[in-house]
Amino acid sequence: MPALAASAPTETHCPYCALQCGMALTAANGTNTVESSTGAGLVTVAPRDFPTNRGGLCQKGWTSASVLTAPGRLTRPLLRPHRAAPLRPVSWDVALGHVAHRLRQIQAAHGRDAIAVFGGGGLTNEKAYALGKFARVALGTSQVDYNGRFCMSSAAAAGIRAFGLDRGLPFPVTDLDGADAVVLVGANVAETMPPFTQHLRRAVDNGGLVVVDPRRTATAEQAALHLRPAPGTDLALALGMLHAAVADGHLDHAYITERTTGFDAAWRVAARWWPERAERVTGVAAADQRAAVRILAQAANAYVLTARGAEQHASGVDTASAWINLALALGLPGRVGSGFGCLTGQGNGQGGREHGQKADQLPGYRRIDDPEARAHVAAVWGVDPENLPGPGRSAYELLDSLGTDGGPRALLVFGSNPVVSAPRAGHVAERLAALDLLVVADVVLSETARAADVVLPVTQWAEEDGTLTNLEGRVLLRRRALDPPPGVRTDLDVLHGLAVRLGQPADRFPTDAETVFEELRRASAGGPADYSGVTWERLRAGEQLHWPVPSPGHPGTPRLFLDRFAHPDGRARFAAVDHRGPAEPPDAEYPLHATTGRVLQHYQSGAQTRRVAELVSAAPESFVEVHPDTAARAGLGDGELARVVSRRGSAVARVRHTPTIRQDTVFLPFHFGDDQRANLVTNPALDPTSRMPEFKVCAVRLEPLAGEPRRRRPSDPSEETA
Numbered sequence: 225m226p227a228l229a230a231s232a233p234t235e236t237h238c239p240y241c242a243l244q245c246g247m248a249l250t251a252a253n254g255t256n257t258v259e260s261s262t263g264a265g266l267v268t269v270a271p272r273d274f275p276t277n278r279g280g281l282c283q284k285g286w287t288s289a290s291v292l293t294a295p296g297r298l299t300r301p302l303l304r305p306h307r308a309a310p311l312r313p314v315s316w317d318v319a320l321g322h323v324a325h326r327l328r329q330i331q332a333a334h335g336r337d338a339i340a341v342f343g344g345g346g347l348t349n350e351k352a353y354a355l356g357k358f359a360r361v362a363l364g365t366s367q368v369d370y371n372g373r374f375c376m377s378s379a380a381a382a383g384i385r386a387f388g389l390d391r392g393l394p395f396p397v398t399d400l401d402g403a404d405a406v407v408l409v410g411a412n413v414a415e416t417m418p419p420f421t422q423h424l425r426r427a428v429d430n431g432g433l434v435v436v437d438p439r440r441t442a443t444a445e446q447a448a449l450h451l452r453p454a455p456g457t458d459l460a461l462a463l464g465m466l467h468a469a470v471a472d473g474h475l476d477h478a479y480i481t482e483r484t485t486g487f488d489a490a491w492r493v494a495a496r497w498w499p500e501r502a503e504r505v506t507g508v509a510a511a512d513q514r515a516a517v518r519i520l521a522q523a524a525n526a527y528v529l530t531a532r533g534a535e536q537h538a539s540g541v542d543t544a545s546a547w548i549n550l551a552l553a554l555g556l557p558g559r560v561g562s563g564f565g566c567l568t569g570q571g572n573g574q575g576g577r578e579h580g581q582k583a584d585q586l587p588g589y590r591r592i593d594d595p596e597a598r599a600h601v602a603a604v605w606g607v608d609p610e611n612l613p614g615p616g617r618s619a620y621e622l623l624d625s626l627g628t629d630g631g632p633r634a635l636l637v638f639g640s641n642p643v644v645s646a647p648r649a650g651h652v653a654e655r656l657a658a659l660d661l662l663v664v665a666d667v668v669l670s671e672t673a674r675a676a677d678v679v680l681p682v683t684q685w686a687e688e689d690g691t692l693t694n695l696e697g698r699v700l701l702r703r704r705a706l707d708p709p710p711g712v713r714t715d716l717d718v719l720h721g722l723a724v725r726l727g728q729p730a731d732r733f734p735t736d737a738e739t740v741f742e743e744l745r746r747a748s749a750g751g752p753a754d755y756s757g758v759t760w761e762r763l764r765a766g767e768q769l770h771w772p773v774p775s776p777g778h779p780g781t782p783r784l785f786l787d788r789f790a791h792p793d794g795r796a797r798f799a800a801v802d803h804r805g806p807a808e809p810p811d812a813e814y815p816l817h818a819t820t821g822r823v824l825q826h827y828q829s830g831a832q833t834r835r836v837a838e839l840v841s842a843a844p845e846s847f848v849e850v851h852p853d854t855a856a857r858a859g860l861g862d863g864e865l866a867r868v869v870s871r872r873g874s875a876v877a878r879v880r881h882t883p884t885i886r887q888d889t890v891f892l893p894f895h896f897g898d899d900q901r902a903n904l905v906t907n908p909a910l911d912p913t914s915r916m917p918e919f920k921v922c923a924v925r926l927e928p929l930a931g932e933p934r935r936r937r938p939s940d941p942s943e944e945t946a
């Protein structure tokens with residue numbers, strides 16, 4: 225049982241999403257007592273006044289302390305001596321020694337790139353930094369990427385293309401409080417981050433909230449205008465709305481002239497997308513397109529915000545660009561009180577994409593193919609820049625190549641559960657099974673850990689210190705409130721232990737997070753995401769530091785682009801982008817669009833939230849939202865089990881009759897495991913620029929599932945060991 229390190233409340237942040245709500249953890253005797261396996265109360269969670277949540281928490285945040293005593297919490301390393309054997313507890317020395325020995329063997333036989341590393345957008349900045357360094361220096365492999373490729377890569381690429389820099393929200397969340405109008409594209413914040421909705425109150429009250437979503441979500445319920453495009457047609461809708469902005473006289477000509485380039489080329493495409501043509505493709509009435517543009521254009525303070533609904537497509541970068549084009553045409557970005565932004569999902573989805581766990585990247589949001597960047601970072605790391613590998617495969621391409629000729633033979637996974645979260649998940653599981661060695665560092669025996677040869681039990685959230693960067697680019701200190709259970713180590717300890725066994729100097733991979741951050745500061749200095757002026761001391765003192773913070777006395781940069789955008793000429797760039805449609809349109813065999821997303825109670829692959837009793841009780845199993853007419857055609861009654869079938873596989877889900885969903889579309893949440901995995905059906909078609917898979921649309925059919933109705937429970941890790 226974890227012991228309390230201190231009885232005073234510890235001010236920290238939620239373990240889940242990028243809103244990073246402020247909370248305080250303290251010894252139990254309040255209302256939110258967490259019961260340990262012995263029945264003793266351990267920790268209470270209390271909301272804390274912090275700008276992003278202002279004292280609010282969602283159900284996941286309120287129950288987050290339960291993860292600290294989750295059933296099946298791993299406390300000993302597990303090792304499977306051969307593939308047919310069960311996982312068995314071993315000492316840390318045996319586990320790390322075995323892993324290092326096998327890594328050396330595999331690299332000796334197959335070369336450095338035979339080892340791959342897969343990280344996560346929930347890892348702290350220090351872990352993400354150390355993981356990228358470990359891959360490039362200790363392993364010398366180019367094969368490192370992370371699950372943030374599945375979240376933010378299209379938004380990031382579009383932001384860099386338009387503005388020269390990617391920071392999800394280039395303004396504080398609280399700026400949205402003054403918004404008279406907000407267009408939310410593919411975001412269901414009322415479920416994914418409920419405290420965020422308080423920042424939309426003025427827009428809602430003014431009749432200025434427009435939601436673009438194929439589903440009638442809880443967020444759409446609050447909107448003055450709900451646009452329901454067919455999945456995969458957001459880009460056509462944005463083109464129709466840009467056309468309407470021009471035709472109806474809403475362009476900000478002075479802004480376009482003074483602060484942007486490329487409008488004429490973008491307009492040459494949009495000129496062909498009069499709203500009536502966009503209506504035929506998207507299903508959104510031309511009058512509603514014009515009304516949405518009018519709401520934006522007539523507001524004194526207006527924002528366009530995108531999220532995964534717009535971005536998780538094989539044309540995700542161009543789709544995000546099309547919405548940026550609309551915002552630029554109306555003169556919104558780079559002004560106080562207006563703007564464009566994308567809503568980051570994972571807890572450290574922002575910082576996790578800045579410090580080097582991405583295949584093409586070095587710390588500070590530097591490019592790994594930039595000679596100056598390589599020289600700078602190599603000097604910080606004390607290595608020859610010539611020895612740093614180049615860019616590697618993107619996340620899905622990496623997973624797809626595992627165990628193939630020329631692909632990696634071993635994979636180390638930190639903070640990710642790709643057996644559930646990767647597209648075409650059945651195929652990904654097969655690739656993992658083809659490896660010579662799979663090592664997973666995790667808190668619980670996730671679906672991916674279950675498949676591992678070695679499982680390393682690591683600390684979580686409230687058991688360790690570290691920094692994260694929230695959705696507005698603010699660097700936060702998440703503090704240790706508890707001692708970890710005996711036998712558990714930090715990810716930094718694991719990387720240190722492996723690095724030393726692989727022949728690295730002991731001081732090259734520190735285990736103290738603040739020491740790692742001090743190195744990160746130097747590595748990021750001068751880069752686009754410059755953290756050199758951020759110190760833990762400043763964070764402890766409560767300073768609000770949004771990057772870039774290029775010197776110790778710098779106050780941070782809450783609002784970017786007010787004077788100039790980050791391109792050399794200081795101007796934002798329109799992109800001439802056109803609609804392409806889904807990579808896999810419906811046909812006679814697979815007549816429906818399937819789209820995926822989150823529900824209130826669960827987070828990402830569900831590895832944590834599926835172990836919290838209150839959340840499991842509220843959302844125990846997967847479901848599929850289907851229009852009653854569509855369900856009737858498939859012979860499916862409300863509450864029956866269905867099989868959702870695509871060309872790649874099928875997922876089991878309980879039918880939920882939903883009269884508000886489009887008749888051509890079904891919705892699946894992606895948090896559930898085993899045969900309920902939504903990603904058994906998703907399409908790994910990749911965006912050509914971001915390499916983002918097309919999670920948000922694929923072609924499926926529905927089939928009744930024979931057999932008795934059943935309820936699902938989280939897997940019991942004890943079944944996996946002997």
Ligand code: SF4
Pocket residue numbers: 238239240241242243244245277280281282283284285286416417418419420
């Ligand atoms: S909105 Fe996000 S950060 Fe806030 S409590 Fe919920 S999951 Fe945690």
